[in-house]
Amino acid sequence: MDDRHENLVALQAILEGLLVSLDTVDTGEAALKKLLVRDYAAILLDAQMPGMDGFETAAHIKQRERTRNIPIIFLTAADYDPKLAFRGYQLGAVDYLTKPFDPWVLQAKVTVFAELWKAHTELASQVVKYAKLRDAVDTALTLLDHPDPQPADAVKILRAGRNPANSHDSQRGAVT
Numbered sequence: 001m002d003d004r005h006e007n008l009v010a011l012q013a014i015l016e017g018l019l020v021s022l023d024t025v026d027t028g029e030a031a032l033k034k035l036l037v038r039d040y041a042a043i044l045l046d047a048q049m050p051g052m053d054g055f056e057t058a059a060h061i062k063q064r065e066r067t068r069n070i071p072i073i074f075l076t077a078a079d080y081d082p083k084l085a086f087r088g089y090q091l092g093a094v095d096y097l098t099k100p101f102d103p104w105v106l107q108a109k110v111t112v113f114a115e116l117w118k119a120h121t122e123l124a125s126q127v128v129k130y131a132k133l134r135d136a137v138d139t140a141l142t143l144l145d146h147p148d149p150q151p152a153d154a155v156k157i158l159r160a161g162r163n164p165a166n167s168h169d170s171q172r173g174a175v176t
Contacts, residue, residue, distance in 0.1 A: 004046075011044065011075075014103040020114045028052030032060055035067050041117035042110055047076035047084060047096070058091040071113050073097065073106075 008024045015022060020041065025031045029052055031043070043061065045054035054074055061067045071094040078084065078098065085096040095109060139158060 007046070007077075014106055015110055018107060018111055018114065020110065028054070028057035028060070031057055035061065035064070035070075039117075040070055042071045042073060042113035044073050044075055044106075044110075045093075047074045047088060048078055055087055055091060058088070058093060062092045068092070073109060075099065075101070 005026070008026070012022055012024065023034055023038070023040075025034060028049065031045075045057060047054040049057075054076075058072050058074075061070065061072065072088075072092060074085075074088040074093050074096040076084070076096070076098055080098045088096045094113075097106065139160075143158075
């Protein structure tokens with residue numbers, strides 16, 4: 001997020017070769033709207049903007065359950081001010097860079113966060129698959145353990161999709 005079009009174009013050029021898709025916005029409000037419908041590996045925020053600045057935007061991002069763990073990197077054209085940097089870190093930023101910054105450093109940081117996000121997404125998918133497999137095993141064990149199963153009982157167990165004896169364990173495999 002940056003309020004200056006030329007800065008957004010420059011950031012796109014810096015990050016162009018990376019295997020990430022970029023969304024650019026020029027206001028904090030627009031950033032928050034995008035975060036309602038998409039997931040992101042990282043967020044680059046201009047610290048000083050008219051209207052809702054990057055700090056206020058970050059505060060809103062960190063308040064939401066869905067977005068609070070997205071890494072935020074503050075970018076600012078202002079001279080390095082330890083108080084502003086500290087404010088950014090207090091809001092949950094992972095870094096605070098002043099312009100001009102080394103483009104290779106920014107590329108490296110974004111690459112790391114994109115790779116972590118991809119690994120997290122793949123792990124969450126595996127957790128869901130594991131939970132489904134575990135439920136299928138529980139169902140099969142219930143059918144095998146049932147003394148003299150009647151077809152109607154088997155149908156009930158299969159429709160339930162899990163071992164009724166373990167129905168209190170409904171949170172197993174939940175991805176949060």
